[in-house]
Amino acid sequence: MSDPRLARRLLENLTTAVLLCDTDLRLVYLNPAAESLLAISHSRALGLPLDAVLTIDTDSALALQQTLISGHPFTKREAHLRVGLRDIVVDYWVSLMSSPSDATQLLVEIQSRDRLLRIAREEAMLASHQATRQLVRGVAHEIKNPLGGIRGAAQLLSRELAGAEQREYTQVIIEEADRLRALADRMLGPRRLPTMSQVNLHECTERVLALLSAEAAGRVTFVRDYDPSLPELMADADQLIQAILNIAGNALQALLETPEQKAPTLTFRTRSVRQYTIGARRHRVVIRLDITDNGPGIPESLRESIFYPMVSGRAGGTGLGLSISQDIIHQYHGLIECESVPGCTVFSIFLPLEVGS
Numbered sequence: 426m427s428d429p430r431l432a433r434r435l436l437e438n439l440t441t442a443v444l445l446c447d448t449d450l451r452l453v454y455l456n457p458a459a460e461s462l463l464a465i466s467h468s469r470a471l472g473l474p475l476d477a478v479l480t481i482d483t484d485s486a487l488a489l490q491q492t493l494i495s496g497h498p499f500t501k502r503e504a505h506l507r508v509g510l511r512d513i514v515v516d517y518w519v520s521l522m523s524s525p526s527d528a529t530q531l532l533v534e535i536q537s538r539d540r541l542l543r544i545a546r547e548e549a550m551l552a553s554h555q556a557t558r559q560l561v562r563g564v565a566h567e568i569k570n571p572l573g574g575i576r577g578a579a580q581l582l583s584r585e586l587a588g589a590e591q592r593e594y595t596q597v598i599i600e601e602a603d604r605l606r607a608l609a610d611r612m613l614g615p616r617r618l619p620t621m622s623q624v625n626l627h628e629c630t631e632r633v634l635a636l637l638s639a640e641a642a643g644r645v646t647f648v649r650d651y652d653p654s655l656p657e658l659m660a661d662a663d664q665l666i667q668a669i670l671n672i673a674g675n676a677l678q679a680l681l682e683t684p685e686q687k688a689p690t691l692t693f694r695t696r697s698v699r700q701y702t703i704g705a706r707r708h709r710v711v712i713r714l715d716i717t718d719n720g721p722g723i724p725e726s727l728r729e730s731i732f733y734p735m736v737s738g739r740a741g742g743t744g745l746g747l748s749i750s751q752d753i754i755h756q757y758h759g760l761i762e763c764e765s766v767p768g769c770t771v772f773s774i775f776l777p778l779e780v781g782s
């Protein structure tokens with residue numbers, strides 16, 4: 426290929442992660458798909474040894490050395506790699522390449538199997554999520570319709586009743602009707618039309634942090650790990666704040682309900698990710714917000730279902746918070762994912778900047 430810009434664009438648009446190492450197995454290049462797979466930026470990764478960004482099994486480490494010595498390429502299927510705290514399953518290809526200066530370089534191409542599984546799972550999740558949301562909205566409407574009548578009748582009845590003791594009963598009906606109405610309103614979710622404007626995500630996270638700090642009253646440490654170059658988004662700021670607050674509020678509750686937790690910490694981390702697929706859509710740039718807490722983690726029995734409405738692990742919880750967040754983020758063609766083990770729960774919000782090809 427004679428046009429180096431075309432070659433570069435091709436590499437930047439590949440969904441396969443491409444890494445280039447020198448003979449000491451230090452990184453000299455990685456494409457955006459590799460940046461997102463390894464959760465590290467190009468500038469940070471350059472010069473690092475390969476095993477600093479991912480842990481490979483001994484078999485693969487030996488095979489890499491062999492390729493360097495013999496020059497024979499090799500392929501490995503369903504290899505298990507560890508990236509930070511994540512285990513990923515990948516197919517990968519390793520071959521030798523000569524650079525223009527004739528120095529030998531190792532070319533590693535990685536195709537994540539998890540990613541393919543993830544895309545399929547996300548599509549299924551979004552579809553079933555929408556179906557359940559619709560069901561819940563339908564139920565909420567049905568609950569709300571007769572409530573006005575019940576409340577009104579109880580008020581009329583209360584006027585007819587002579588004794589204060591009897592009026593206590595009508596008061597119970599009125600209060601319970603009000604409680605049910607508030608619940609039905611939450612089940613219906615945000616109903617006003619969004620007011621779109623250019624939004625800086627950090628302004629939203631700062632609003633949420635201000636609210637949470639007041640609630641935590643010094644019992645939790647809040648950490649900000651912001652990417653200051655994050656571009657602005659076209660969105661409704663109040664809705665984004667609501668979506669983030671529901672997630673971070675859960676994290677804070679989990680921390681506060683575990684008083685034995687040492688150094689309870691809630692971290693907000695923002696990054697921009699290039700070439701990211703959500704559902705069936707590929708996006709050129711996606712903003713990622715990770716909300717991490719070191720609390721007890723999501724109970725295992727709930728892990729697969731927390732985004733469904735009415736699923737709650739808390740006494741007094743309505744189980745609507747996360748489903749409302751997912752609904753809001755979905756409106757912007759984004760997605761929320763969650764990974765949780767005891768001591769580390771991460772909710773990641775992905776928001777595309779623009780819809781790509």
Ligand SMILES: Nc1ncnc2c1ncn2[C@@H]1O[C@H](COP(=O)(O)OP(=O)(O)OP(=O)(O)O)[C@@H](O)[C@H]1O
Nearest residue numbers: 675676679722723737738739742743744745746747
């Ligand atoms: N960071 C977290 N750590 C531990 N458990 C969590 C965390 N986030 C969510 N959960 C679990 O997921 C459940 C569902 O959360 P969701 O916000 O949808 O509902 P809720 O908090 O129970 O009720 P609501 O938000 O409607 O008041 C929670 O009840 C809790 O068990």
Ligand SMILES: [Mg+2]
Nearest residue numbers: 671675746747
């Ligand atoms: Mg909640």
